[in-house]
Amino acid sequence: MRAVPTPPFVTDRLDALRAADLFRDPPTISTADGVHGRVGGRDALLFCSNDYLGLRLDPRVTGAAGRAAQEFGAGSGSSRLIAGSLPIHAALEDALADWLGTESALLCSSGYQANLAMLGALPSRGDLVVSDRLNHASLIDGCRLSYAEVRPTPHNDVDAVRRALATDESTGQRFILGEGLYSMDGDRGPVVGWSAAARDLGAHLLVDEAHAVGVLGPQGRGACAEAGLSPEDGPLARVGTFGKAFGSHGAFIATDSATRDLLVNAGRTYVFSTGLPPAAVGAAIASLAIVRSDEGDERRAHMLAMASRLAAGALELGLSLSRFDLSRPTPIVPVVLGSAAQAMQVAAALLDAGIYAKAIRPPTVPPGTSRIRFTLSARHTAEQVDAAIAALRASVARRTA
Numbered sequence: 001m002r003a004v005p006t007p008p009f010v011t012d013r014l015d016a017l018r019a020a021d022l023f024r025d026p027p028t029i030s031t032a033d034g035v036h037g038r039v040g041g042r043d044a045l046l047f048c049s050n051d052y053l054g055l056r057l058d059p060r061v062t063g064a065a066g067r068a069a070q071e072f073g074a075g076s077g078s079s080r081l082i083a084g085s086l087p088i089h090a091a092l093e094d095a096l097a098d099w100l101g102t103e104s105a106l107l108c109s110s111g112y113q114a115n116l117a118m119l120g121a122l123p124s125r126g127d128l129v130v131s132d133r134l135n136h137a138s139l140i141d142g143c144r145l146s147y148a149e150v151r152p153t154p155h156n157d158v159d160a161v162r163r164a165l166a167t168d169e170s171t172g173q174r175f176i177l178g179e180g181l182y183s184m185d186g187d188r189g190p191v192v193g194w195s196a197a198a199r200d201l202g203a204h205l206l207v208d209e210a211h212a213v214g215v216l217g218p219q220g221r222g223a224c225a226e227a228g229l230s231p232e233d234g235p236l237a238r239v240g241t242f243g244k245a246f247g248s249h250g251a252f253i254a255t256d257s258a259t260r261d262l263l264v265n266a267g268r269t270y271v272f273s274t275g276l277p278p279a280a281v282g283a284a285i286a287s288l289a290i291v292r293s294d295e296g297d298e299r300r301a302h303m304l305a306m307a308s309r310l311a312a313g314a315l316e317l318g319l320s321l322s323r324f325d326l327s328r329p330t331p332i333v334p335v336v337l338g339s340a341a342q343a344m345q346v347a348a349a350l351l352d353a354g355i356y357a358k359a360i361r362p363p364t365v366p367p368g369t370s371r372i373r374f375t376l377s378a379r380h381t382a383e384q385v386d387a388a389i390a391a392l393r394a395s396v397a398r399r400t401a
Helices: 008-019 059-072 087-100 111-121 137-146 158-166 191-201 257-266 278-291 294-316 340-352 382-400
Strands: 029-031 036-039 042-046 104-108 128-132 149-153 174-179 204-208 237-241 251-255 332-338 358-360 370-375
Touching (some): 042 382, 059 087, 059 278, 087 251, 104 111, 104 257, 111 204, 111 237, 111 257, 128 158, 137 174, 158 174, 158 191, 174 191, 251 257, 278 294, 332 340
Parallel strands (some): 128 149, 204 237
Antiparallel strands (some): 029 036
16 A cells, blocks of 8 residues: 655654654553563663552452443443443442532543533633643643633742732633642642632632642542632632543543533533543542542552652752652652753663653743653652662763763
8 A cells, every 4th residue: 555645844843853852752661560661672660650559550440440341341332412321420420529529520531631621611702711821731722722811820820810810801700720730840739829819809710630639638639628628619620530540541520510511511522522431430430449548548658758759869969850849749750951952861861770751841841941750659669769869860970971
């Protein structure tokens, strides 16, 4: 079969990415336990996964996925508005609402789609969204889908959020949009300040807790629960995912029953997407039972202890950890290096030493802040963390030599 000729603009754009050290080509990685793996044929310790609690390969979770597929099928058949919901969908939504203390929850096919559904259904033309400048790409794209006016504000600057709301002269709805835990800096969003601003200035708070659920707060209920926000002061809607601490796939929006009804009818990525596969739902149900248990508390404590150990070691090397707060650790430890080329060089040196951690470059992070992003798991040991610190020491020394 003859291949269609590649247009010159494709190769031109790829060449530009390579020249700027921004080309991406993910390796094939195999692992039996989520920590040890083979990266492009080389043995390495893995510090690159969002499997924060180490549940992705847990036999209780994989077993539940298999049983759900056997009972309900490999797929859901169609959009839930066409083929209907499966009983397992409702079971997970009820369990999530009970866990988070909300009236309801709505499953979506991914975190990206959940954010698009939330922002495509709630803000609309004539409304205002005050959005943190470091919000995830899915939140940025969701704002575009909403057709609302968007006012970006400096990262975690509650005063700037208040000024944006106070100077708004529109008559539409107003929304504050942020994240509970930022995935590239490992810092929390100021959810209490946002909540107070929303209450004082007549706005609605929307929070993406994708990296926070399962990780922060009592029973892993997220940043809003960690901050002690009551149901009355909490977000109108918050997004969580199963592809990170839950070790599965998919996402949810937790909210009140009427808002859920609006999302079902107006959230385009929910309306026009096939329902979440039963295997992913079964896995998430099993993970949720672990996440909210005493075992979940133990896994969170160990994971955060390992993050603190790695962060302390990096700080001793004189490295910048961006906004990471050693007194309030999260599983995301960003080692900021500067240029994309520097980050790529250090990532390569780490892999040579048997440590796989990703170089994060623009547009994921601002220019000049390229970094190595270490993510910690409940499966990591102190010895493995120390090995990462030693490799980081050697790679940085090589860079500055």
